[in-house]
Every structure is written in C-alpha cells, then in structure tokens.
Amino acid sequence: MKLAVLYRGPLASCNYDCPYCPFAKRHDPPGLLREDRAALERFTGWVAATTDVRLSVLFTPWGEGLTRSWYRDAMVSLSHLPHVERVAIQTNLAARPDWLAAADPATAALWATYHPGQVTRERFLARCAALLRMGVRFSVGVVGLPEHLDEARALRAALPERVYVWVNAAEGRRYTPEEEARWTALDPLFGYSVRPHLSLDRPCHAGETAISVRGDGTVRRCHFVQEEIGNLYDGTWRAALRPRTCVNAICDCHIGYVHLKPLGLREVFAGGVLERIPAGWPDAVISGHVPLDA
Ligand code: SF4
Numbered sequence: 269m270k271l272a273v274l275y276r277g278p279l280a281s282c283n284y285d286c287p288y289c290p291f292a293k294r295h296d297p298p299g300l301l302r303e304d305r306a307a308l309e310r311f312t313g314w315v316a317a318t319t320d321v322r323l324s325v326l327f328t329p330w331g332e333g334l335t336r337s338w339y340r341d342a343m344v345s346l347s348h349l350p351h352v353e354r355v356a357i358q359t360n361l362a363a364r365p366d367w368l369a370a371a372d373p374a375t376a377a378l379w380a381t382y383h384p385g386q387v388t389r390e391r392f393l394a395r396c397a398a399l400l401r402m403g404v405r406f407s408v409g410v411v412g413l414p415e416h417l418d419e420a421r422a423l424r425a426a427l428p429e430r431v432y433v434w435v436n437a438a439e440g441r442r443y444t445p446e447e448e449a450r451w452t453a454l455d456p457l458f459g460y461s462v463r464p465h466l467s468l469d470r471p472c473h474a475g476e477t478a479i480s481v482r483g484d485g486t487v488r489r490c491h492f493v494q495e496e497i498g499n500l501y502d503g504t505w506r507a508a509l510r511p512r513t514c515v516n517a518i519c520d521c522h523i524g525y526v527h528l529k530p531l532g533l534r535e536v537f538a539g540g541v542l543e544r545i546p547a548g549w550p551d552a553v554i555s556g557h558v559p560l561d562a
C-alpha cells in the first residue's frame with residue numbers, strides 16, 4: 269500500500285514579505301511555535317511507526333518551515349526510513365541548505381519558490397547551486413505575475429536544463445493567449461496551472477492514496493475539502509481510504525489537481541509528484557512524450 273501525505277501544522281509565519289501572500293512577515297508567538305514543533309514531532313513518530321505503508325510526505329506549511337530546526341530535523345530523519353519513498357517540503361530557500369548533507373538524497377527533495385523582490389537572483393541561484401552540488405532533487409518555480417517575467421526568464425537561463433522551472437498562474441488572474449504563450453515558453457506545463465480544473469464528481473486519488481493531515485492529526489482527503497474523514501493518531505484514517513469523487517466545483521492548486529484522476533498528472537510527474545518534477549524531465553516533456561494540454 270502506498271500513501272502520499274500532505275502535512276500542514278499550525279505554523280503560519282514567514283521571513284519574507286511577498287505582496288501576494290497573507291503570511292508575509294507574520295510572526296508566530298512562542299507558544300504556537302512550541303505547539304507546531306510538538307505536532308511535527310508527533311507526526312514524524314507516526315511516520316516512523318507506520319512501516320506497513322510506503323509513505324511519501326510533503327510538508328506544506330502556511331509560512332516558511334525550513335527556518336525552523338524541527339522541519340530540517342524531520343526532513344533528515346524521515347529521509348533515512350526505508351518505508352519512506354519521498355520526503356519533500358515547500359520552501360522559499362531562504363535558509364542555507366547545508367543541513368541536507370545529512371539527509372538521504374535519494375529520498376529528500378525540495379519544492380522551492382523564487383520570490384523576486386524578497387531575495388536577489390544571485391543569492392537564490394547560489395542556494396540552487398548548493399543543492400546541485402549535494403545531489404538533492406528539487407524543482408524551482410515562480411508566481412506568473414507580469415513583473416516577475418524578466419526575473420523568471422533570467423532564472424530559467426541561469427539554471428541547468430535538468431532543473432525543472434514551474435510557473436504558477438497568479439490567483440484570480442486571467443491570462444491572454446500571448447501572456448500564456450510567454451509563460452509556457454518557460455514552463456511547458458503552465459497550461460495545467462493557467463485555468464482551474466472542473467473537478468466536481470470527478471474521480472480523485474485524494475482520500476484514496478493521498479491525504480491531508482493537520483497538526484492535531486485530523487485527516488481530510490486534501491487541503492481543499494474541509495470534510496474530516498478520520499484521524500491519524502487513532503487509526504481511523506485506514507478505514508477512510510477508498511475511491512472518491514471530488515465534491516468541489518474546481519481544483520486550481522497543483523498539490524490538489526496532481527491527484528485528479530482524469531488529468532493523468534500522476535503519470536506526467538511519476539517519481540516526482542510531491543516535489544513537482546516531471547518524469548523524464550527535460551527530454552520526455554520537451555519532445556512531447558507527455559501530454560501538455562490541460
Ligand atoms: S515566501 Fe511564501 S509564505 Fe513567505 S511571504 Fe512569500 S509566499 Fe508567503
């Protein structure tokens with residue numbers, strides 16, 4: 269049995285100040301940080317103990333996790349567990365990545381986002397160079413805002429081709445065909461992000477082979493459907509796993525629609541679903557061996 273687990277604890281603070289983010293420069297009080305740490309340690313204990321499942325874990329904190337030692341420690345310890353196939357985290361890469369030298373590079377991976385205006389391109393690229401030297405799997409992406417286009421192009425040009433650069437459509441923004449073409453030139457899979465996917469009543473792996481977990485162990489099928497289907501720590505999650513159809517009208521976030529069965533994105537991103545690296549990147553994607561239409 270295989271299960272992808274998206275974990276999000278109480279942490280909701282960030283060292284960056286992105287104008288498009290509600291967590292910009294938010295500070296968590298010490299009590300909440302203690303709570304977040306305890307919740308993460310409980311979760312890593314559950315992962316370590318659940319040896320009968322092939323687990324993949326993606327940490328999706330509201331804010332930035334890697335500036336906190338407990339997320340770095342969790343990444344390292346989980347990467348060495350034989351039943352953990354992947355442990356990944358969404359990060360702004362502000363923290364130096366040297367700690368990853370202690371992780372198993374076959375298992376640990378990063379989903380890194382470049383936020384122009386918050387960090388210089390040179391500094392961000394230096395972080396990427398360190399990851400490349402350590403052999404750590406990672407994808408890099410940007411939010412597709414017009415003011416980011418030049419920086420996104422420069423980033424793509426500066427990174428080796430084997431690093432996948434993704435582009436997320438900015439929330440609520442409509443793209444003209446010309447704009448879409450400009451961003452697609454950087455990320456051939458941008459078409460999946462640019463329009464929300466109609467998902468109501470469509471079959472989705474979420475709730476069957478992927479779950480969302482809160483700090484208190486509450487299990488939902490995904491981050492976007494509020495209905496609770498069990499709890500990690502009382503074992504009720506096991507009986508909850510079954511084929512399901514989506515109850516939401518649309519799904520417009522990669523960490524959700526990558527599991528929407530009709531899209532077939534589990535195959536497009538095979539081996540890199542959680543850290544967002546397409547299978548066979550770059551050759552298979554650029555040569556058209558995977559479908560690029562949303
Ligand atoms: S780095 Fe991420 S979490 Fe932090 S302010 Fe920017 S978008 Fe928000």
Ligand code: SF4
Pocket residue numbers: 467472473474489490491492493513514515516518519520523524525527528
């Ligand atoms: S389609 Fe999206 S919103 Fe619906 S169940 Fe799947 S991941 Fe959740």
